[in-house]
Amino acid sequence: xxxxxxxxxxxxxxxxxxxxxxxxxxxxxxxxxxxxxxxxxxxxxxxxxxxxxxxxxxxxxxxxxxxxxxxxxxxxxxxxxxxxxxxxxxxxxxxxxxxxxxxxxxxxxxxxxxxxxxxxxxxxxxxxxxxxxxxxxxxxxxxxxxxxxxxxxxxxxxxxxxxxxxxxxxxxxxxxxxxxxxxxxxxxxxxxxxxxxxxxxxxxxxxxxxxxxxxxxxxxxxxxxxxxxxxxxxxxxxxxxxxxxxxxxxxxxxxxxxxx
Amino acid sequence: xxxxxxxxxxxxxxxxxxxxxxxxxxxxxxxxxxxxxxxxxxxxxxxxxxxxxxxxxxxxxxxxxxxxxxxxxxxxxxxxxxxxxxxxxxxxxxxxxxxxxxxxxxxxxxxxxxxxxxxxxxxxxxxxxxxxxxxxxxxxxxxxxxxxxxxxxxxxxxxxxxxxxxxxxxxxxxxxxxxxxxxxxxxxxxxxxxxxxxxxxxxxxxxxxxxxxxxxxxxxxxxxxxxxxxxxxxxxxxxxxxxxxxxxxxxxxxxxxxxxxxxxxxxxxxxxxxxxxxxxxxxxxxxxxxxxxxxxxxxxxxxxxxxxxxxxxxxxxxxxxxxxxxxxxxxxxxx
Numbered sequence: 001x002x003x004x005x006x007x008x009x010x011x012x013x014x015x016x017x018x019x020x021x022x023x024x025x026x027x028x029x030x031x032x033x034x035x036x037x038x039x040x041x042x043x044x045x046x047x048x049x050x051x052x053x054x055x056x057x058x059x060x061x062x063x064x065x066x067x068x069x070x071x072x073x074x075x076x077x078x079x080x081x082x083x084x085x086x087x088x089x090x091x092x093x094x095x096x097x098x099x100x101x102x103x104x105x106x107x108x109x110x111x112x113x114x115x116x117x118x119x120x121x122x123x124x125x126x127x128x129x130x131x132x133x134x135x136x137x138x139x140x141x142x143x144x145x146x147x148x149x150x151x152x153x154x155x156x157x158x159x160x161x162x163x164x165x166x167x168x169x170x171x172x173x174x175x176x177x178x179x180x181x182x183x184x185x186x187x188x189x190x191x192x193x194x195x196x197x198x199x200x201x202x203x204x205x206x207x208x209x210x211x212x213x214x215x216x217x218x219x220x221x222x223x224x225x226x227x228x229x230x231x232x233x234x235x236x237x238x239x240x241x242x243x244x245x246x247x248x249x250x251x252x253x254x255x256x257x258x259x260x
Numbered sequence: 261x262x263x264x265x266x267x268x269x270x271x272x273x274x275x276x277x278x279x280x281x282x283x284x285x286x287x288x289x290x291x292x293x294x295x296x297x298x299x300x301x302x303x304x305x306x307x308x309x310x311x312x313x314x315x316x317x318x319x320x321x322x323x324x325x326x327x328x329x330x331x332x333x334x335x336x337x338x339x340x341x342x343x344x345x346x347x348x349x350x351x352x353x354x355x356x357x358x359x360x361x362x363x364x365x366x367x368x369x370x371x372x373x374x375x376x377x378x379x380x381x382x383x384x385x386x387x388x389x390x391x392x393x394x395x396x397x398x399x400x401x402x403x404x405x406x407x408x409x410x411x412x413x414x415x416x417x418x419x420x421x422x423x424x425x426x427x428x429x430x431x432x433x434x435x436x437x438x439x440x441x442x443x444x445x446x447x448x449x450x451x452x453x454x455x456x457x458x459x460x461x462x463x464x465x466x467x468x469x470x471x472x473x474x475x476x477x478x479x480x481x482x483x484x485x486x487x488x489x490x491x492x493x494x495x496x497x498x499x500x501x502x503x504x505x506x507x508x509x510x511x512x513x514x515x516x517x518x519x520x521x522x523x524x525x526x527x528x529x530x531x532x533x534x535x536x537x538x539x540x541x542x543x544x545x546x547x548x549x550x551x552x553x554x555x556x557x558x559x560x561x562x563x564x565x566x567x568x569x570x571x572x573x574x575x576x577x578x579x580x581x582x583x584x585x586x587x588x589x590x591x592x593x594x595x
Contacts, residue, residue: 050487072492079487080487080488083484083487086480088480091263092534103490104488108476152480
């Protein structure tokens with residue numbers, strides 16, 4: 001199968017199990033949100049898919065090929081990663097930073113091809129960065145910098161995108177726009193996996209939600225099912241309700257008998 | 261702030277400047293030559309005394325200064341790209357000190373008298389030991405400060421062993437020799453000395469040029485760079501071996517000359533879009549220009565005892581290093 005696939009993946013570090021027989025798939029054309037409490041294994045799952053986390057057992061497939069059998073360039077041509085911690089050590093121009101996304105295609109050197117230039121221009125336009133092309137990245141606002149990193153990922157034009165907390169630094173309107181951008185890539189046939197803490201946003205934008213807890217996948221389905229009130233009560237200990245296709249979150253649920 | 265990329269005009273301009281500096285270094289001196297006399301001497305004609313001045317004194321010396329500057333400028337730019345830190349440099353990180361220690365050991369034990377290539381080979385071995393240690397340390401200690409402290413430690417260690425060697429120097433002559441290695445100088449280099457070091461130097465530069473395109477991508481962090489298609493292990497190997505070979509060969513030619521590798525990349529960086537890969541060749545050329553000019557200064561300042569090139573380089577370079585460190589510290593803040 002093309003897209004992204006994790007099969008019975010197990011990751012253990014320093015005696016701690018980070019992923020426990022976790023299986024998930026993201027098909028081309030789908031925007032899948034990976035949700036769960038802190039330390040549920042969401043980032044580990046993303047890193048495992050990218051081949052950055054050695055698996056104790058199980059496998060990770062990019063475009064149907066075991067990630068361990070791919071070269072770094074082969075991986076980069078199949079999937080682009082927007083990590084949680086993103087920064088550049090050097091004050092590159094915005095245009096150059098986005099151009100680096102073409103590295104695996106040979107387009108980050110002195111002579112980018114017409115296709116490389118088109119990909120960079122399209123990514124800059126999609127993220128509303130055309131006017132900032134020559135600005136140094138370290139002089140931009142947090143929101144603008146986040147868009148530069150997203151544009152770098154889009155410029156790679158890979159068949160899969162893995163975005164870890166892409167809305168972390170963003171105001172609600174920008175967060176919404178970012179998810180719409182990723183959804184548009186999914187409509188264009190890309191397999192998109194997004195780690196998201198904002199469950200309300202996830203409910204509105206995801207084609208499917210995968211819920212994780214303690215390294216395991218505990219729910220996988222349409223937002224309405226995966227984020228059903230009984231799921232959220234069990235996993236997050238939080239009250240919630242659905243009105244139509246809108247999720248509303250309530251107060252923390254305190255265990256019965258515990259001090260309030 | 262806008263970012264400019266003037267890599268190509270900068271590179272060609274610096275190449276022309278480097279050539280002009282070498283020509284100038286051949287012309288001026290206690291016995292000044294006219295351009296016509298220089299051309300005649302280079303062609304093997306004209307006054308035999310001029311031929312000796314050009315072929316045996318000035319040209320080897322200017323070329324040695326140029327090549328040492330090229331090697332250190334390129335190594336500095338590449339190490340800065342690999343370690344994502346504008347303060348990385350063979351001198352500051354103790355690579356040059358380890359190389360000159362190894363060169364001194366080779367001289368001390370008479371290896372060089374018995375087998376001349378032992379000098380560059382020993383210096384390169386010392387440089388490689390230091391770069392490997394640094395890259396191992398960089399992978400473990402993730403802060404800039406820790407890495408620089410490892411470099412300070414390496415420098416001190418090499419310095420202590422050097423003092424030990426000096427204490428036990430068998431003859432006053434070898435003592436003077438060793439001081440030259442520790443201080444850095446290109447006086448009295450012959451074309452044969454150059455021929456011994458140049459192959460290693462060029463091999464090192466070739467490895468660094470191979471590494472250059474991915475240095476910018478490494479600026480996004482090692483794991484992100486890996487996800488973008490960079491073979492990070494291959495990159496480490498290329499930069500370690502390349503800067504080890506180039507720095508080792510430079511030390512074999514001139515001893516430990518510091519700070520060129522930090523000042524040259526710093527000056528060209530704003531004109532190359534802050535891209536450590538694109539800065540590589542311009543840094544190398546500017547490093548060469550700086551050392552040829554510094555060596556002319558050494559030759560022209562009237563003094564009984566000739567100044568050492570390394571001393572002049574440090575007098576200019578060390579304050580620049582402090583200034584860059586202060587600015588970098590402010591930019592990075594909560595690292």
